Amino acid sequence: MxxxxxxxxxxxxxxxxxxxxxxxxxxxxxxxxxxxxxxxxxxxxxxxxxxxxxxxxxxxxxxxxxxxxxxxxxxxxxxxxAGADPNGIQRWEAADYSVRYMRGRDPLDYYNSHASCEKRSVVLAKARASGIVHPICPLTEAELEERRCWFPTFLTEFLVPGRSLRMMRDLTVLEEAAGYGRRDLFDLLRAAGADESAWVQQPESDDPELWNFDESAPLSFLSTSSPLHEALFWGEQAMVRHLLTTCGHSPNYRPRAVPTMALPPLSHILVRCNLNDDSVHNCLLDLLAHPQLDPNIRTPVFGIHPLHFATAHHKPALLTWLASFIPGGLAAAGATALGHTLLHVACLPLTPYQIDATKPDIIKSIHCIRTVNYYWRPWGNKIASQDPQPLTVAEQQAQLATIRVLVEGGVADVMAKDFDGNTALHYLAGTLNMAKETIELLRGLAGGEEVWQEGKNRWDMTPSRLWGRRRISHLQTFISSYTVSR
Structure with missing residues (x-):
C-alpha cells in the first residue's frame, strides 16, 4: 500500500x-x-x-x-x-443557503454571505405573521407596494433572490455531476442513496403543502436547483436524456426552495441558458419532444408563462417557433399574476434607463422592466442620475416585429391593464425615443385610440399625457439650450 x-x-x-x-x-x-x-x-x-x-x-x-x-x-x-454522504452537503448547509431565497426573509439575507441565517422554520413563521400564509400564496399588498418603490423585472421581486450572494452555490453532488455531464458518477451517487425525491417524475402542483417545508425536509427539496436544470444550463444533452428517460426526473420540476424564481425547465432554458449555443438548443428540442412535458406550466407566485419569457427577448422568430409547440398557441399565455399580457411584456422598457427618468409622472407610473438577465442590476440609487439609454434602431425594429407577431396572432389586447392600471401604451409612452410607428400600430387597434386619450392608470395618467409631457419637456430643453448658445 x-x-x-x-x-x-x-x-x-x-x-x-x-x-x-x-x-x-x-x-x-x-x-x-x-x-x-x-x-x-x-x-x-x-x-x-x-x-x-x-x-x-x-x-x-x-x-x-x-x-x-x-x-x-x-x-x-x-x-x-468509506461512508461519505452521497448528497455531498449537510442538511444545515442546504437549509441555510435556501433561506436566502425565501419570501419574508430578512432583507440583510439578500447580501448575507458569511453568516448563518435564521432557520427556515423561523422565517416561515415570520412570513406567515406578515401575511405570506404559505410560500406560493398571492403577493401581499406590502409586497406589491414594495415593487412600486423601484424598477423590478416583471418576473420576480426587486431584490432578486440569490443574486448578490458572494458565496458558492450549495448544490448536491447529483446536481454537480449532471452539470459536468458525468452519467457514470451520477449513477454511482444514485446507487449510494443520494436523495432525488423532489426531482423524480410527479405531477407539478401548486398545492401549498408541497412548498411549505422546513429544514427537516429531504435535501433535494432544500436545493435551489435540480440535476435537470444544471444539465440544461451546460448543454449536456446526453445527461438530459439520461435524467428524463432512465432516471425518471420530471421535465416540469420547479425548484421548491425558490418560490418566486422557481423556473420549470422550459422557462429555465429561456431565461438562464445561452440560446445561441447549439448544445443548449438541442436540449430544448429534447425537452419539447418529451411526452410528459407541460409547456403551459407557469412559475408560482408571479405566474409567468414560457411565452412571456420568449416575448421578453424581442426575438419574433423564437416566439413564433415556440408558440407552435404550445397547446393553444399564443393565447395560452394569458396574463401573469401582475396582470402582464404578452403585449405588456413586449412594451416594457428593457431597463429603467430606457424611460424618461427626469419626469415625475413617468417615474410615478412605470415600475416594471423587461430584462430576463438574472445578473442585471441598476447602478446607483437614482435612475435620474444615470445616463439614459435610448433604443437603438435595431431594438426599435425588434420590438415592432415582436408586437406585430402578437397583433397577427390575435393576442394584442391594447385595453388590458396590469396591477398598476398601465396598458401597453402607457409603457410605450414612457419610453425614450419610442418609434412612432410602434405607437401608431397600437393606437390603430380596436380601442387603441380610446386608451391613448382616456385610459388612466393608478395615478390618473393616460398614455397621451405621459407622451405629451415628455415631448413638450424635450422641446423646452432644446429651446433653452439654443437660447443659451445664442
Missing part, C-alpha cells in the same frame, strides 16, 4: 485538508491510504485534541471530500465505500 508522506498529511496548507488533496489526486492509492489511516485511528482514545482535529480532516465526510474532484470515478467509489 502507498506510504503517506508528511506532505500528504499536512494540515497547514491553504486548503487545510488532506482529504481534498487526496480526492483530487489522479493516483487513487493516495486517497485509499488516507482513508485507511482514518479508519484505523478514528476510535483511538489516546489521541489528543489536536490529533483528533487533524484526523477529522482525513475523513470521507461530505463537507470535505465528495466535492473535491468528481471527474475521478475511482476516487468517488473509494469515498462512498
Amino acid at each position: 502507498y506510504q503517506l508522506t508528511e506532505s500528504d498529511l499536512d494540515t497547514t496548507a491553504d486548503d487545510h485538508n488532506p482529504a481534498i488533496r487526496a480526492a483530487a489526486n489522479p493516483d487513487s492509492a493516495v486517497l485509499e491510504a488516507l482513508l485507511a489511516r482514518y479508519k484505523s485511528r478514528r476510535d483511538d482514545k489516546t489521541l489528543n485534541e489536536y490529533e483528533q482535529r487533524a484526523l477529522t480532516r482525513c475523513s470521507p465526510s461530505a463537507t470535505i471530500a465528495i466535492f473535491a474532484h468528481m471527474n475521478l470515478a475511482e476516487n468517488l467509489r473509494l469515498l462512498l465505500d
Whole structure:
C-alpha cells in the first residue's frame, strides 16, 4: 500500500485538508491510504485534541471530500465505500443557503454571505405573521407596494433572490455531476442513496403543502436547483436524456426552495441558458419532444408563462417557433399574476434607463422592466442620475416585429391593464425615443385610440399625457439650450 508522506498529511496548507488533496489526486492509492489511516485511528482514545482535529480532516465526510474532484470515478467509489454522504452537503448547509431565497426573509439575507441565517422554520413563521400564509400564496399588498418603490423585472421581486450572494452555490453532488455531464458518477451517487425525491417524475402542483417545508425536509427539496436544470444550463444533452428517460426526473420540476424564481425547465432554458449555443438548443428540442412535458406550466407566485419569457427577448422568430409547440398557441399565455399580457411584456422598457427618468409622472407610473438577465442590476440609487439609454434602431425594429407577431396572432389586447392600471401604451409612452410607428400600430387597434386619450392608470395618467409631457419637456430643453448658445 502507498506510504503517506508528511506532505500528504499536512494540515497547514491553504486548503487545510488532506482529504481534498487526496480526492483530487489522479493516483487513487493516495486517497485509499488516507482513508485507511482514518479508519484505523478514528476510535483511538489516546489521541489528543489536536490529533483528533487533524484526523477529522482525513475523513470521507461530505463537507470535505465528495466535492473535491468528481471527474475521478475511482476516487468517488473509494469515498462512498468509506461512508461519505452521497448528497455531498449537510442538511444545515442546504437549509441555510435556501433561506436566502425565501419570501419574508430578512432583507440583510439578500447580501448575507458569511453568516448563518435564521432557520427556515423561523422565517416561515415570520412570513406567515406578515401575511405570506404559505410560500406560493398571492403577493401581499406590502409586497406589491414594495415593487412600486423601484424598477423590478416583471418576473420576480426587486431584490432578486440569490443574486448578490458572494458565496458558492450549495448544490448536491447529483446536481454537480449532471452539470459536468458525468452519467457514470451520477449513477454511482444514485446507487449510494443520494436523495432525488423532489426531482423524480410527479405531477407539478401548486398545492401549498408541497412548498411549505422546513429544514427537516429531504435535501433535494432544500436545493435551489435540480440535476435537470444544471444539465440544461451546460448543454449536456446526453445527461438530459439520461435524467428524463432512465432516471425518471420530471421535465416540469420547479425548484421548491425558490418560490418566486422557481423556473420549470422550459422557462429555465429561456431565461438562464445561452440560446445561441447549439448544445443548449438541442436540449430544448429534447425537452419539447418529451411526452410528459407541460409547456403551459407557469412559475408560482408571479405566474409567468414560457411565452412571456420568449416575448421578453424581442426575438419574433423564437416566439413564433415556440408558440407552435404550445397547446393553444399564443393565447395560452394569458396574463401573469401582475396582470402582464404578452403585449405588456413586449412594451416594457428593457431597463429603467430606457424611460424618461427626469419626469415625475413617468417615474410615478412605470415600475416594471423587461430584462430576463438574472445578473442585471441598476447602478446607483437614482435612475435620474444615470445616463439614459435610448433604443437603438435595431431594438426599435425588434420590438415592432415582436408586437406585430402578437397583433397577427390575435393576442394584442391594447385595453388590458396590469396591477398598476398601465396598458401597453402607457409603457410605450414612457419610453425614450419610442418609434412612432410602434405607437401608431397600437393606437390603430380596436380601442387603441380610446386608451391613448382616456385610459388612466393608478395615478390618473393616460398614455397621451405621459407622451405629451415628455415631448413638450424635450422641446423646452432644446429651446433653452439654443437660447443659451445664442
